[in-house]
Amino acid sequence: MTDDIGIARRIAQTGSLVLFALLVFLWSVPGLVAVRNALPVLLLISLLALKPDYRNAVQTLRQPLVALPLVALSLWIAFHNSFLAWEPAHAWRESSQWFKSLAVFAIGVLVANSPGWKSARSRHIAWLGALGVSYTAYLAFQIAYKPWSLDAPVTAILQQNTLVGSRDLGSYLGTALVALWLAELASQAARGISLFGARRWLAPLALLVSMGLTVAMMTRNALPVMFVVTCGAFIAYAQTRTRSEFGRTAAIGVLGLVVVLGAAAVSVHGDPRWKTLSAAVQAGVDIEHNKAWLDQESAERMPLAADGKPVDSSAYMRAAWMTGLLDEIRRNPLGVGFDRNAFGRALKEHYGRPVSTQFGHSGILDFTLGLGIPGGLLFVATLGALVASGVRRWREARSGAGLALALFVAAYGLRACIDGTVRDHMIEQAFFVAGLLFGLAKLGSQAPAAPEPAR
Numbered sequence: 001m002t003d004d005i006g007i008a009r010r011i012a013q014t015g016s017l018v019l020f021a022l023l024v025f026l027w028s029v030p031g032l033v034a035v036r037n038a039l040p041v042l043l044l045i046s047l048l049a050l051k052p053d054y055r056n057a058v059q060t061l062r063q064p065l066v067a068l069p070l071v072a073l074s075l076w077i078a079f080h081n082s083f084l085a086w087e088p089a090h091a092w093r094e095s096s097q098w099f100k101s102l103a104v105f106a107i108g109v110l111v112a113n114s115p116g117w118k119s120a121r122s123r124h125i126a127w128l129g130a131l132g133v134s135y136t137a138y139l140a141f142q143i144a145y146k147p148w149s150l151d152a153p154v155t156a157i158l159q160q161n162t163l164v165g166s167r168d169l170g171s172y173l174g175t176a177l178v179a180l181w182l183a184e185l186a187s188q189a190a191r192g193i194s195l196f197g198a199r200r201w202l203a204p205l206a207l208l209v210s211m212g213l214t215v216a217m218m219t220r221n222a223l224p225v226m227f228v229v230t231c232g233a234f235i236a237y238a239q240t241r242t243r244s245e246f247g248r249t250a251a252i253g254v255l256g257l258v259v260v261l262g263a264a265a266v267s268v269h270g271d272p273r274w275k276t277l278s279a280a281v282q283a284g285v286d287i288e289h290n291k292a293w294l295d296q297e298s299a300e301r302m303p304l305a306a307d308g309k310p311v312d313s314s315a316y317m318r319a320a321w322m323t324g325l326l327d328e329i330r331r332n333p334l335g336v337g338f339d340r341n342a343f344g345r346a347l348k349e350h351y352g353r354p355v356s357t358q359f360g361h362s363g364i365l366d367f368t369l370g371l372g373i374p375g376g377l378l379f380v381a382t383l384g385a386l387v388a389s390g391v392r393r394w395r396e397a398r399s400g401a402g403l404a405l406a407l408f409v410a411a412y413g414l415r416a417c418i419d420g421t422v423r424d425h426m427i428e429q430a431f432f433v434a435g436l437l438f439g440l441a442k443l444g445s446q447a448p449a450a451p452e453p454a455r
Contacts, residue, residue: 012049017130019043020111024134027429028170036425040104040432043111052114060109060442065392066385073378074102077338080371085337086345094370095338097424101431108435112443124401124440125197128180131433132196132206135177139213142170158218167217168361172415172426174214175225176433179407181207182233187400190240195400221418228414229407236394236403280311284319287327293320294347294355318418321360328369335372340423342370363422364413379422383413386434393441401440409434 023039026032061067077095085091111127145162161167184195184203198206214222283303287293290303293316302310321343328346336342336349343366344358359366368376386409393402412430416422421430 008049012046013126016043016046016050016111016114017126019046020127021130021134024131024429024433025138027425027432028138028165028173030165030169036428040107044107047107047110047114050114052110054110054113056442057106057110057113057439060113060439061106063389063442065389066382066438069378069382069385070102070105073375073382074099076375076378077371080335080375081338084334084372087337091337091339094340097340097427098338101428104428104432105435105438108432108437109439111436112439121193124195127436127440128401128404129196131436132177132180135173135180136206136210136213138164138170139174139177139210139217142167143213143216155218158216167219168419169426171214171217171219171222172412172419172421174210174217174219175222175229175411175415176408176430177210178207178214178226179229179233179411180404181210182229183400183404183407186233186237186403187398189237191398191400193400195404219419221415225411225414229411232407232410233403236391236406239395240398277312277315279305280313280315281319283311284316284321285323287320287323293317293324294351294357318361321357322362322365324357325360325362325365325369329365329373329376332369333373335368335370335375338370340366342366359420359423361420362418363416363420363426365417366420367422380413383409383416386438387413389438390441399441401437401443405434405437405441408437 019039019042023036023043026039027036077098081088081091081095112123115123141164142162143158145164146157147160148157159167164170180195181203184198185207187193187195188200188203194203196203196206211226214226283290283305284293292302302313302316305311324347325343328343328350331350332346336346339345341358343360344355346369347355347357360369364376364380367379371379387406390402390404390406390409393399394406409430412421412434421427
């Protein structure tokens with residue numbers, strides 16, 4: 001009987017891990033909405049066989065620092081849908097993506113509280129290892145499935161979308177993966193404990209590969225995010241060092257800076273769009289003198305730079321959309337209603353005609369336009385609370401999962417400022433992983449306190 005129970009548990013472990021890895025990988029693949037909806041349910045069912053610690057999961061979810069902004073934002077969404085949205089029925093349908101994000105956040109916490117491995121450390125390695133492998137595999141598939149040809153420049157090929165997703169809808173996973181590996185390095189350096197179970201030589205290599213895959217996605221806005229999370233990881237590591245270790249700490253900081261600047265140099269050298277960035281941004285801010293940003297699919301000519309050539313469309317559009325979003329938020333401080341296309345709705349009302357621009361590629365500003373300034377502030381407060389919770393766990397217990405939570409959510413929040421990631425599968429996946437890291441951080445350190453590694 002005991003052997004049968006052991007076999008059943010191993011089957012449940014393996015099944016849950018496979019479903020978890022599939023969910024994380026397929027979440028960003030287009031055309032799989034039904035699969036993305038089914039997999040969390042199947043994962044939840046498989047977790048029941050592992051007999052999760054429901055009591056600890058509930059205690060984790062009830063932590064005031066995170067629970068209060070989550071509840072406050074949910075209540076504001078319900079109030080806004082009922083009384084302030086331009087089309088309440090539509091707003092309720094659209095807000096299902098937020099309530100699903102809350103559900104998968106709770107499932108992520110439950111994953112962290114599902115035993116079945118011999119130790120808490122083994123549980124960390126299993127879930128986070130599967131997460132790291134899935135993210136890396138997705139980014140690698142993005143590069144492998146490009147339409148490679150000897151007749152086209154490499155930079156042009158890398159800017160193409162693939163069967164596994166578009167660059168814009170998948171590149172934020174690269175900065176998330178970089179954040180996770182930075183947390184791994186800081187945890188190993190500070191406590192000699194690994195989040196992923198990676199050996200010391202593997203963690204730096206994995207970080208370099210993650211940065212390389214992220215740069216290869218040809219999304220320039222990933223560079224400042226990588227810089228910020230690298231600084232955050234270094235500061236977290238430096239807090240664990242004494243003054244006598246200043247030299248080693250400074251050397252690690254300089255090395256990290258060199259790596260990030262090297263990635264930036266590769267991007268700037270290999271991407272010709274950087275050369276016209278300034279002119280494109282200047283044209284984009286002046287939204288009243290050129291209307292190409294309203295109809296990016298029309299034949300209307302792009303603004304011209306000083307040399308008479310059209311400015312880079314990507315930078316121009318993003319600058320113009322962000323300026324337009326701020327303008328519409330000023331006109332509609334209480335929002336137009338929860339809608340992934342709230343920007344297009346507001347522009348249609350303002351200009352009195354349909355426009356092809358539907359969202360502004362700044363998730364936080366799009367969210368704010370939909371739910372008003374109170375909704376935007378509550379969303380930022382929610383992300384800030386998750387970051388603060390992770391930082392607190394790192395300071396109190398040197399929890400690598402806590403640092404991973406802080407860096408992961410910070411990376412997502414920064415990308416949300418300059419990318420349209422606060423919608424659909426992107427917000428769902430972000431909150432699922434945040435829930436997992438939040439739950440793991442609450443469990444405490446990954447192993448009993450270990451002595452400092454020899455130096």
